[in-house]
Amino acid sequence: MAKVRVATTWLECCSGCHMSILDLDEKLVDLLSKIEFDASPITDIKEFGEVDVGIVEGSVGNEEQLEVLKKIREKAKILIALGDCACFGGIPAMRNFFNKDEVLKRVYIETESTVNPSKVIPSLDVPKIFPSVKSIDQFVKVDVYIPGCPPDPRAIEYAIKELLEGKIPVLPPELLSYE
Amino acid sequence: MREVKLKIDGKEVIATEGMTILEAARKAGFEIPTLCYHDGLSAHGGCRLCVVEVKGSPRLLTSCTTPVTNGMEVSINTDRVKEARKFVMNLIMTERNHFCMFCEKSGRYEETDCELQKRAYEVQIEHFPFPVYVNKYPIDTTSPVMVMDHNRCILCGRCVRVCSEVVANSTLDFSFRGSKALIASDTGLNRGESSCISCGACMQVCPAGALFSKFGGYKGKKSLCEKIETFCPICGVGCETTNYVRYNNIVEIEGSGLAKGNLDGGQLCEKGRYGPLMETRNRISLPLLRDSRGRFVESSYQEAINKSIQLLKAYSPDKIVFRVSSFLPAEDLAYIKGFALKLGVKDIDTFDGEIYRNLISFDYPKANYEDILNSDLIILVGGDIVKEHGVVGSYIRRAVRNKGAELIIISPAESKMDRFSKEVRRVAEGSEGSVVKEYEEKIRKASNPVIILEGAYLLKNREAIESWLKFAEASKVKTLPLPPTGNSLAAWKLGISSKSNENTESGKLLFLILGDIDSSYSPASLAELGFEAIILHGAYIDPMMKLADVVLPGKSWLENEGTYKLISGEVKKFTPILRAEKDAKSPRELLSELADALRLGKIDIDSLITSL
Known part of the structure; x- marks a missing residue:
């Protein structure tokens, strides 16, 4: 049987959910007999190939992230939103309670650790920032949600195993986590 | 009480007339999820999470407000009900800021302090199907003891009900309507400037992250704490408490009687709930x-x-x-x-000891808490009962508000009790006794008058209380001198x-x-x-x-x-x-x-x- 091809990517996030994938530890070795990683921060392959499963960590807060999200949606048969940022908006969505310009000013000019005497807010060579951060399902269709900050490795394992058996997983309360 | 027979999920259940479907179901061992409902408070029917299907009714009914009737057939877990519950939870979760990961009360399913989050786990919410409404609501940190974050509020009204029904202070109420609705203190004041007495009952019943303690907040979830059930001996009222302790530090103190039908309704006062957490004196640590x-x-x-x-x-x-x-x-x-x-x-x-020697020589009838609740005229003499014996204060408020009792305050200083009184008499400290004559007539005419003597300063002053106690003795008026410490x-x-x-x-x-x-x-x-x-x-x-x-x-x-001997006469062992x-x-x-x-x-x- 051909191995299931999996691509993963991260958008506006902290990469903690990918750490949670690695946190599967020795179970990851078992899984690797059934799945194969395509483009992923773990394999460092940059371009998505045709895959069975796409895993997205992080929310969408700028143009580039939206482009990457659309690409992986195109290439993946099943798309998994991994972690609170992808499912709900997460920590990055905290900025939705402030004005975009307020946020940029705070980050690039006012933070205590910033040295920016000419008070420049980057605008060239960087992706355009959106007025608010949104979960990925507000842009593309999502098939499976695994919330958590980060998700419990057991939830990731449960979801992948269900998918390998041809089912769309719905997590039980014990494996759900919004924190 | 007449018996009512009904069927819940096909099982014959016997309930009594006047019970709601929820009460009958819980008594029979069925579990119906609830959010705005609280055992110790009146039913509100606001959150719609407890809906059930009743045969013959085209609509789903809220089980917390629907009374049982004979022959009723109730289904509590059909697909239609489950779908409705998930829909309701989705609406609640997207209305304000319910991003759990930056909330004080958030935790995993087994350990969360948040009832809202727990219910969301139970209906298996894994994303927000509706766009999240990101209006910014105020955060009120003006109370000395708690934070009110309106962004996390679900408007279930538990705090409003506990403030009015149990504490009888009625500081909290709803204001505005629809998406602009807010829990208001008085008529829209900041909590710190309002009539709030910082008893913390609202904080204890809040099912979301909207109200949390300034002292216990961010110190760890209750599920991680050791839980010690005992009582608070500070003032001699002896309210039952549940204490959450972590690494030999108190994280939170809660009243335990809220759902038990205790006379005090499970409330605590500011001293009892926050006193040990607010202690600023340093300990003597070495000889x-x-x-x-x-x-x-x-x-x-x-x-x-x-x-x-x-x-x-x-x-x-x-x-x-x-x-x-x-x-x-x-x-x-x-x-x-x-x-x-x-x-x-x-x-x-x-x-x-002086207080004891002042009181012992008079033979007046002693009042108890029930006497206060059933009284038609309450004379409160002396200091600030809200600060000293807060829970006894709630009995006075209940008598005034629920039974229409008249409250007369004779005190040298303002207190948060004043607004419940039609007549506040300011007297110089020490001359509380000089006004007895003016009220004698009125007290004799009342059917169940009660005199309450509050404050160590007052009870130590023989001159100030002598005329009150002599009058109480002569006219057989029930009197309650409140002792200054927990084991006086x-x-x-x-x-x-x-x-x-x-x-x-x-x-x-x-x-x-x-x-x-x-x-x-x-x-x-x-x-x-x-x-x-x-x-x-x-x-x-x-x-x-x-x-x-x-x-x-x-x-x-x-x-x-x-061991402590309480004002009620009860002797209790403190753990x-x-x-x-x-x-x-x-x-x-x-x-x-x-x-x-x-x-x-x-x-x-x-x-x-x-x-x-």
Whole structure:
């Protein structure tokens, strides 16, 4: 049987959910007999190939992230939103309670650790920032949600195993986590 | 009560008339998820999470408000019901900021402090199907004890109901409508400036992260804490508490009776819920001795004991004076008395002994809490009952609001009780007794009048209370003098306060046992009495330490197991909440060491405790 091809990517996030994938530890070795990683921060392959499963960590807060999200949606048969940022908006969505310009000013000019005497807010060579951060399902269709900050490795394992058996997983309360 | 037969999920259930579907189902062992419903409060029917299907009804019905009827067929877990619950939860979760990961109460399913989050896990919400509404609502941090984050509020109204039904203070209510609706304090004031009495009942019942403690917040989830059920002995009302403790630190104190049908409705007052968390005094952590140059030096426990023994031996018993806090367990009080007797010391008194001697000579009928609740005229004389005996204050408010009782306040200072009174009489401190004549007529005409005497300052002033007590005695008016500390009644009963102060003048050695209280509580200024030597035993750094020769660290009430006699007459055993440091001893532990060294023989306290 051909191995299931999996691509993963991260958008506006902290990469903690990918750490949670690695946190599967020795179970990851078992899984690797059934799945194969395509483009992923773990394999460092940059371009998505045709895959069975796409895993997205992080929310969408700028143009580039939206482009990457659309690409992986195109290439993946099943798309998994991994972690609170992808499912709900997460920590990055905290900025939705402030004005975009307020946020940029705070980050690039006012933070205590910033040295920016000419008070420049980057605008060239960087992706355009959106007025608010949104979960990925507000842009593309999502098939499976695994919330958590980060998700419990057991939830990731449960979801992948269900998918390998041809089912769309719905997590039980014990494996759900919004924190 | 008539019996009602109904079917829940096909099972025959017998309920009584007037019960709701929810009550009948829970009694029969079925579980229906709820959010705005709370055992100790009236049903609200606002969240719609408890909906069930009833045969014959085209709509789903809220089980918390629908009464049972004969022959009713209820299904509590059909697909239609489950779908409705998930839909309701999705609406609630997207209405305001319910991003759990930056909320104080958030946790995993087994350990979360948040009922809203728990319900969301249960209906398996894994994303927000509706766009999240990101209006910014105010965060009110003006209360000294809690934070109100309107962004996390689900408008379930539990806080509004508890404030009105249990605490009867009615500070909280809804304001505005629809998406602009907010929980308001009074008519839209900040909480800190409102009529809020900081009792924290609203905080305890909040099912979301909207109300949380300024002291317990971010100190860890309750599921990670040790849970100790006991009661609060601070003022003598003795409210039942559940204490959450982590690494020997109190994270939160909750009232336990909210759903139990207790008279107090499970509320606590500011002192009981936040007092131990607000303590700012420093502890006496080491034994201290005064050296030859008059400086304090740290010493070993044994050195301090030896010095104390030396002092106790150096003075004849009639030159030794004991001054004792009455906020100590009865075991300590009884042991102190036994110790003093064996030693031959006669001058022993509590700091509130004067109150006992003021009250004992009058034979007035005693009022209890029910008398307050059923009263039609309440005369509140003295200090701030909201601060001193907050829960008794709620009984007065309930009588005023629910039964239409009239409240007359005779007090030198403003308090948060004033707004419930039609007549507030400002008198100079100490002249509370001068106005009795004006009210005698009115009190005699009332059918169930109650007089409440509040405040240590008042009860210590014989002149101020004499005319009230004489009147109560003559006219047989039920009266409740509220004792100043949690175990005053035991101290009085054990006879520690019965000695008069007169011969203190001749005292040379003062043995001061402070427990948790401050020596400033003492009637006469002890410092001015010119003692030659002072042994001080207490939990906190105290002004009298300046004059002391030996300072011994004591246990605080939180660490000291023992018996308390409450205002209601009930005798309760307190379970310690915290562990004491090695050298911190209770008075009975300290005195038994001294008694051994002085060969005083066995001091028996058991019979005294049982006689309480």
